[in-house]
Amino acid sequence: VMAVDHLSGERATAQFDVEVMKVYLAGGQREHEIATRMAQLVASDPIFSKEDRVRLARKDLYKASIRKAGHAWKTILEKGLSEEESMKLRHFVDEPTFTDLHWGMFIPAIKGQGTEEQQHKWLSLAYKMSIIGCYAQTELGHGSNVQGLETTATFDPATDEFVMHSPTLTSTKWWPGGLGKASTHALVYARLITDNKDHGIHAFIVQIRSLEDHVPLPNVTVGDIGVKFGNGGYNTMDNGFLRFDHVRIPRENMLMRLATVTKDGKYERSDKPRQLGYGAMVFVRQGIVIDASNYLSRAVTIAVRYSAVRRQFGNKDEPGELQVIEYRTQQSKLFPLLATAYAYRAVGFWMKWLYADVMERLKNNDFSTLPEVHACTAGLKSIATSVTADGIEECRKLCGGHGYLCASGLPELYAVYVPACTYEGDNTILLLQVARFLLKTLSQIGKVKPVGTAAYLGNVKQLSTQNCKVSQGHEWSNPSILLEAFEARSARQAAAVALRLARGSGSEADFQENTPELVESARAHCQLIVVSKFIEHLQTETIPEGIKEQLMLMCNTYALSQIVENAGDFLATGYLTGKQIALAKDELKHLFDKIRPNAVALVDAFDHTDDYLGSALGRYDGDVYTHLYKGAFKESLNDTVVVDGYEEYLKPLLTQNLWGPQSKL
Amino acid sequence: VMAVDHLSGERATAQFDVEVMKVYLAGGQREHEIATRMAQLVASDPIFSKEDRVRLARKDLYKASIRKAGHAWKTILEKGLSEEESMKLRHFVDEPTFTDLHWGMFIPAIKGQGTEEQQHKWLSLAYKMSIIGCYAQTELGHGSNVQGLETTATFDPATDEFVMHSPTLTSTKWWPGGLGKASTHALVYARLITDNKDHGIHAFIVQIRSLEDHVPLPNVTVGDIGVKFGNGGYNTMDNGFLRFDHVRIPRENMLMRLATVTKDGKYERSDKPRQLGYGAMVFVRQGIVIDASNYLSRAVTIAVRYSAVRRQFGNKDEPGELQVIEYRTQQSKLFPLLATAYAYRAVGFWMKWLYADVMERLKNNDFSTLPEVHACTAGLKSIATSVTADGIEECRKLCGGHGYLCASGLPELYAVYVPACTYEGDNTILLLQVARFLLKTLSQIGKVKPVGTAAYLGNVKQLSTQNCKVSQGHEWSNPSILLEAFEARSARQAAAVALRLARGSGSEADFQENTPELVESARAHCQLIVVSKFIEHLQTETIPEGIKEQLMLMCNTYALSQIVENAGDFLATGYLTGKQIALAKDELKHLFDKIRPNAVALVDAFDHTDDYLGSALGRYDGDVYTHLYKGAFKESLNDTVVVDGYEEYLKPLLTQNLWGPQSKL
Ligand SMILES: Cc1cc2nc3c(=O)[nH]c(=O)nc-3n(C[C@H](O)[C@H](O)[C@H](O)COP(=O)(O)OP(=O)(O)OC[C@H]3O[C@@H](n4cnc5c(N)ncnc54)[C@H](O)[C@@H]3O)c2cc1C
Ligand SMILES: Cc1cc2nc3c(=O)[nH]c(=O)nc-3n(C[C@H](O)[C@H](O)[C@H](O)COP(=O)(O)OP(=O)(O)OC[C@H]3O[C@@H](n4cnc5c(N)ncnc54)[C@H](O)[C@@H]3O)c2cc1C
Ligand SMILES: [Ca+2]
Structure with missing residues (x-):
């Protein structure tokens, strides 16, 4: 078969070397090579297909998405991909998922705010994905104004624990990606209270689901916050809600690089410059x-x-x-x-x-x-x-x-x-x-x-x-x-x-x-x-x-x-x-x-593959109409020539039989 | 239970009479009364509920939508609603559906372009909904430029018929609402050809599905064009595609108010001013x-x-x-x-x-x-x-x-x-x-x-x-x-x-x-x-x-x-x-x-009911957080505490058992 290229005429008029521009836009030869290879890897693996995304009900969409996330991880291990390659691979899988927050927020926050000991403990688990972490800052009632968060972490010197609690409806954690269904741990931002004194917002690592069977731990209420804008889109992500009813965590679970609470409940700021987070x-x-x-x-x-x-x-x-x-x-x-x-x-x-x-x-x-x-x-x-x-x-x-x-x-x-x-x-x-x-x-x-x-x-x-x-x-x-x-x-x-x-x-x-x-x-x-x-x-x-x-x-x-x-x-x-x-x-x-x-x-020169673009209009070969037309045959409504619902809802109308035996109107 | 109104303070500061403004915005007392009554009628009928819309897969969404359309029609007949009331009722049902095109485009076009005889014949059927009509102008290759449409209607004097044909891929009708799955008839815009002469674009009524069993007629290829932007949204509508392979229709099916084709194939413009369509x-x-x-x-x-x-x-x-x-x-x-x-x-x-x-x-x-x-x-x-x-x-x-x-x-x-x-x-x-x-x-x-x-x-x-x-x-x-x-x-x-x-x-x-x-x-x-x-x-x-x-x-x-x-x-x-x-x-x-x-x-003063707004944020009583939280429990992902897919896709990850018997990664 001869390949069509409806845009070859357009390409012939170009006054520069597209390949050189590709390398420039990729940020260098090495980056270009990795991107090309990872794009190809994703495109050639049917598990990563985005084809059906817009047609799936939420449950199936989510299931497909966690499958892809897991498969990406397996691929990374199997092929021994570098960190740079792994990031590119996930980039081309091209859908928001719990691993974004795990790698992009949970781990960096521990790196930035944890002591060396804490980093060692948690990162060794997180790097293997023996735990899945999310970043739980926003609450139902507070987003932009982080200082207004209401979740409390009250220190109990008797047991050397913090008591995590959601005192109000508006203190419910709300939005964290990966929290809804996937995460085992959450990095929770909460108001630190020792000895009745409020020290403001600090970060705590809280286990929320069992590592045995994934069931939420006692006194933890957690779930997905519901459907978001736009078909597949962000709905592959399980943005979640989370409530604590006096959930206890060990004192060591407060990230203590910038401030510590001692065994006897004394609060101390460290002398580390706060600017390090910049x-x-x-x-x-x-x-x-x-x-x-x-x-x-x-x-x-x-x-x-x-x-x-x-x-x-x-x-x-x-x-x-x-x-x-x-x-x-x-x-x-x-x-x-x-x-x-x-x-x-x-x-x-x-x-x-x-x-x-x-x-x-x-x-x-x-x-x-x-x-x-x-x-x-x-x-x-x-x-x-x-x-x-x-x-x-x-x-x-x-x-x-x-x-x-x-x-x-x-x-x-x-x-x-x-x-x-x-x-x-x-x-x-x-x-x-x-x-x-x-x-x-x-x-x-x-x-x-x-x-x-x-x-x-x-x-x-x-x-x-x-x-x-x-x-x-x-x-x-x-x-x-x-x-x-x-x-x-x-x-x-x-x-x-x-x-x-x-x-x-x-x-x-x-x-x-x-x-x-x-x-x-x-x-x-x-x-x-x-x-x-x-x-x-x-x-x-x-x-x-x-x-x-x-x-x-x-x-x-x-x-x-x-x-x-x-x-x-x-x-x-x-x-x-x-x-x-x-x-x-x-x-x-x-x-x-x-x-x-x-x-x-x-x-x-942006070098987007057809697979990555996922667009009948934006195809490299410009063969738009053929592919729009072909695509329509994948629509579920076209599974049958006579649509499901005709007997119950359209026929009674057309036959003026709205009150007849068939009608379910 | 005492009704909450978190916004009562806001309402107390108003410096005008909201009820008077409501009547003004509705366009008059009668309009206001009708709107209030119809909004109430829709809100009180569970069949019209929009609740689940964003959570349904396309097939179920469509089925629910045609059910609503049928139920609206039944309600209109049962209650003997006036035209104005019927329009308002459909307005409050609040989702695009095939009846929009039937009432809003198919019927008006016949009124505007059909002769009196044609109006009598087709409108009497359409008014009862014994036929369902759509408006098929746009093609895959042509939208804005109507004069460029490619579908042909060639007159065959031997049989006194037009032969409707889609000569190219780009001539496929594409977009008409209600065409995909519901319509029995289409008002088709096509290039009129008599005696090898092209007379430009004219309108033809073409039956596309059997009135017996709704199966597409021979040589008609028709279906839904696929999922559109935004969850429920416009996906309740079956925008469709349509191809003709030499489909014959009687000469009388050309709308002839402004131009006619005689039995012997003569094309004549009527002396009716073309401006009448304005x-x-x-x-x-x-x-x-x-x-x-x-x-x-x-x-x-x-x-x-x-x-x-x-x-x-x-x-x-x-x-x-x-x-x-x-x-x-x-x-x-x-x-x-x-x-x-x-x-x-x-x-x-x-x-x-x-x-x-x-x-x-x-x-x-x-x-x-x-x-x-x-x-x-x-x-x-x-x-x-x-x-x-x-x-x-x-x-x-x-x-x-x-x-x-x-x-x-x-x-x-x-x-x-x-x-x-x-x-x-x-x-x-x-x-x-x-x-x-x-x-x-x-x-x-x-x-x-x-x-x-x-x-x-x-x-x-x-x-x-x-x-x-x-x-x-x-x-x-x-x-x-x-x-x-x-x-x-x-x-x-x-x-x-x-x-x-x-x-x-x-x-x-x-x-x-x-x-x-x-x-x-x-x-x-x-x-x-x-x-x-x-x-x-x-x-x-x-x-x-x-x-x-x-x-x-x-x-x-x-x-x-x-x-x-x-x-x-x-x-x-x-x-x-x-x-x-x-x-x-x-x-x-x-x-x-x-x-x-x-x-x-x-x-x-716009007088939008909570039912019509369908928004936890926009509730009249301002009780936003309670309803956001309650709403999350309707999300299908929350049907089980441990999400479907955990065993296959998350557990192998968390247990470092990616190649084990459970893994389907
Ligand atoms: C898809 C998505 C994913 C998310 N993922 C996470 C996550 O993983 N973890 C997490 O913790 N959170 C997450 N969030 C929450 C997100 O961080 C917050 O939504 C965001 O910070 C905005 O805060 P808000 O919603 O409180 O907006 P608000 O601050 O309530 O904004 C409402 C309006 O008020 C205005 N406003 C507010 N304050 C002022 C002011 N001082 N001056 C002028 N105007 C003002 C704003 O401009 C805006 O117009 C996510 C959100 C989304 C949508
Ligand atoms: C939800 C939906 C429902 C529809 N329902 C129906 C229906 O029931 N029946 C039906 O027949 N059709 C229907 N249509 C089709 C609709 O009428 C066309 O999509 C619309 O007329 C626009 O035409 P187009 O898609 O060809 O756009 P194009 O004309 O191809 O526009 C593409 C771009 O080209 C630009 N452009 C085109 N010509 C010029 C010019 N001369 N000068 C400058 N810029 C130009 C436009 O501005 C635009 O930016 C529907 C479409 C949608 C999205
Ligand atoms: Ca002022």
Whole structure:
């Protein structure tokens, strides 16, 4: 059989070497090789198939998911995969499951907060998966405000135990992934009480299920919290609830690296710097930004390929119909998202460096960059996840009706991704943290030199007076002009809201009154970071010549489309004129023209396999219609030609026999 | 038992009579009474329960859905409900099903395009539901471009029949609701061919399933296209595919009101004005805008009530935690959406009038307002559905983690609503139609006086020169100032893009090059319509004094929040200054302060019952946590304490026995 490739024409027009770009996007030759191998391993193993996911009832879905998790573990052991390979393998299995929390939260939290002795004890069990752990922080009544958690851990010196208790309905643990059905242990955040004194929130390891038969231990009430958004999606995960009725655990189960409770109930903070946890936080957030790029690139791959296949309406001058990717409206939504996926990849690379830098500094007890790093990573998490979630939905809509079918792969992609806007910090609350940092930085100007991503605020005066000089469209493709625009806009917005606050009493109430403006200012700051890191990355890294031009195209497209999208800010601060915005729009169209012949190749470079994409619309070969049609025959409603329910419910209707013997209406 | 009402404090602060507002929002006393009665009827009947919807596998979901549809029909007959009551009943059953298409598309299309004889024949069957009909226009390869459909209906004079045929894979009908499993008949849009001549797209009634046993007729291939976005959601509907292999139907089955084929194969257009179909179009789009208001109001009701229950973080000055509805960021997203739901309700009322006006004019062969009406209703459909879909998701995110649970009611609400952005016309394509109308109107200024919603374009000169005079915040609550701002911005944007086109060659290619700006201009025009119709409505209708102030508050909040959200447009056109935008933001906060004590009452006035909302977060009594917790016990994974799959998949893992006899990994 000859392989079809409906997109070969598109691939022929590419002006760069896709293979080189693949290696770049993967982060290096080795990473590329591992990813390719692991993707292949998953795709070739029928146990990992995602085919049926959207059609399964919850119980079957969950069962299939724990089977995959177990099978992945077996595969890892059997093949002796490295940690890096194992992570990639789980990545390509591509569904949330209890092991995410076990490896991604339970183990790192023990590493970060446990003493060496505790680490030794628990990690040796966890690494073998002799226990399954989850991360139980959120409660029914409290999520964002961790200090408000109500679960109590009261020390009983008589038995040298903590008594774990859920005093109210709202103190019920609620949301922890893997808790509902899989975990044997939970890392429980609870209010530590010794001698009637409340010492605030601390972490405790609590066994919740028997290691013999998996039955919940006495006085533990635990289960799954129910179905979540979007078909298969996140429903492979057993997010759970958990209540304690005076459950006793040994004193040693409190993680004691940062604070201890002695046998006689004395509470002592250790002298370990509390900042040590920052490394883990930067690591997690770096992962979130890379993830955002990955999810967005999947949606963009599907939408770009399908837009090149889909034809609709004619051009009066030419025969046949136009590919919808030719339409400017389609391009003006799709190409900026493509550029964004590239931009977040570059930012992800930079954050890897940032993580290494932070770890190095922590080793040397240098905490000077931490506030800046904290703000910057919080903000990047916030904008990257929000933009990605919206971007996936946008891509889905750009596929017209067919995007609404699960066969497009897009509905599940959105549903499984969108909670990233909420977990690991609600995106609004994170931006408010960024805003507090910006205000503090501005208030210290002259006294403390701002560092890193906030350094430009040192120039706030100059940035506030000098307006943009663009007078011709092509100037908008100049990186230094773009960079200055973002710096000026962000500095001005931050200065403006700082001034408002300075005019007020400077109270918390003033801050609260101005939170909408503060959030906008924080967002401006974060968009600047993305632009500046992408530009820097292209200047400083050793990027192969063959792909540099395309990367610069992506960078300029990202920056310019952000200017157009946020024109209100640039105009309101007086930095740009309406005329300059119009020029930006024109230049953007020139960039779209440059992207157009490379569009399919630019998504090919993300190197997503058909198996991983799971989309009839996004297939590499563009053979969309054949596969949509074939796919319909897997629908369970098509198991019989006459649908189950016809006799009871449709026939009485059609035969006007609603009250007859057959009718169950 | 004493009834709890956690929100009674909120209700006590309301400054208007909620009952009066309910009647207003329902559209009158009679409408309110019917709605209340039908909501109650549905809520009290267990067959209509939505409880299990998200937990059912597709087959069971579909079966439950056709059962409800049949039961609704039986109830309608049993109780002798009027047409209005029947529609409301189906509305409260609240899930898409085949009867929507039967009543909403199949029957109206026959009314619009069938001759009197044809209407008599088919409608008498359809009204009894002796046949079930669907609307089969879209194909795998063609949706938006109806003229590109490929299905053929070739006349065979030898037998006086049409031969229906699907010549290609892409000509497969794909998407029609009710086609997949329920319908006996399809209204098929196909390319009419007589004597080798292609006469373009016409409508044909084709029987597809036996009335005896529901088996598809010979040479008909039909089935369901598969699972769609979002759990229960739209999956209660059997969107279908359909292929014909030379299926013969009698000549009389072509709908012949506008064109006929004679026995000897002659094609003749009737002299009936083609515009007659416009009435139906206005009617459908009016329904879409009312629907948008309804869906958005459901999401807003849930989010407002939950935001008043949910507490997070403290205010240093006060004890306890703040309700999250107190946060300005929360208000700045939530209150504009609340105002939007009110605005679309007012626009819906106006569109009812518009429909009556169009019908009256058509009766008198007055087609003068049709282009304006067409543009205006297309545009309102586009913005109302886009804003509503995004608004539902925004409300969900404003509920934090709990919004992601199906128990919040929000995931399904989004999933079931969002395709409204695509069906009945892709929203981008509709805005481009509006843009073409605006360009044409501008080009005729001086020759043809613009009418209706385009009348302001007659003032384009003046609107282009005179800038906004606001110098103090409170002026932003003046309706005439708000109205002028929207007129000026829209007129300027339209004039600017018209000028660009005029400078070019005026070709279709020029139009295509400027579609992003054209879409923006169309959107500006539609936002103006909403603002102007809301303002007019409040001035001219007899609105009870007791609710007028709150409605004006909603109107000003809607308008002002739109200005802030689209600040870029208002600034780029030079009509507003950055200072004036800042004043608008300040004034908006004052409006939020006025809304705050009324917020819960303003959503109560939508009068959504707990049954209809189906949301633990949006309950009238605010007893959120009790019901979230109770709800979890209905999850099928909780049927057993030890989950199904433990023995096979978790135990081998935990016992390091992956290769043992139990393991099925
Ligand atoms: C899929 C998923 C998986 C999860 N997994 C886990 C897990 O494994 N372990 C675990 O412990 N938890 C988990 N969670 C819980 C998650 O961490 C919380 O949902 C998240 O932290 C948000 O908190 P919340 O739900 O309390 O939102 P809330 O804080 O209640 O937010 C509600 C609204 O209030 C606003 N708001 C709140 N405070 C403020 C403020 N100070 N200023 C302005 N606005 C404010 C928010 O912006 C939001 O709009 C998970 C959640 C989800 C959805
Ligand atoms: C839930 C649901 C129910 C449906 N029910 C029915 C039904 O009962 N009967 C029926 O016949 N059909 C039905 N449909 C089909 C529906 O009418 C079409 O999906 C819709 O008309 C959009 O057409 P499309 O899918 O071809 O999108 P496309 O036109 O292919 O759109 C793809 C992209 O191309 C862009 N595009 C296309 N043309 C242009 C242009 N000229 N300029 C700029 N951009 C362009 C669009 O904006 C979009 O971004 C249903 C669809 C859904 C999702
Ligand atoms: Ca105030």
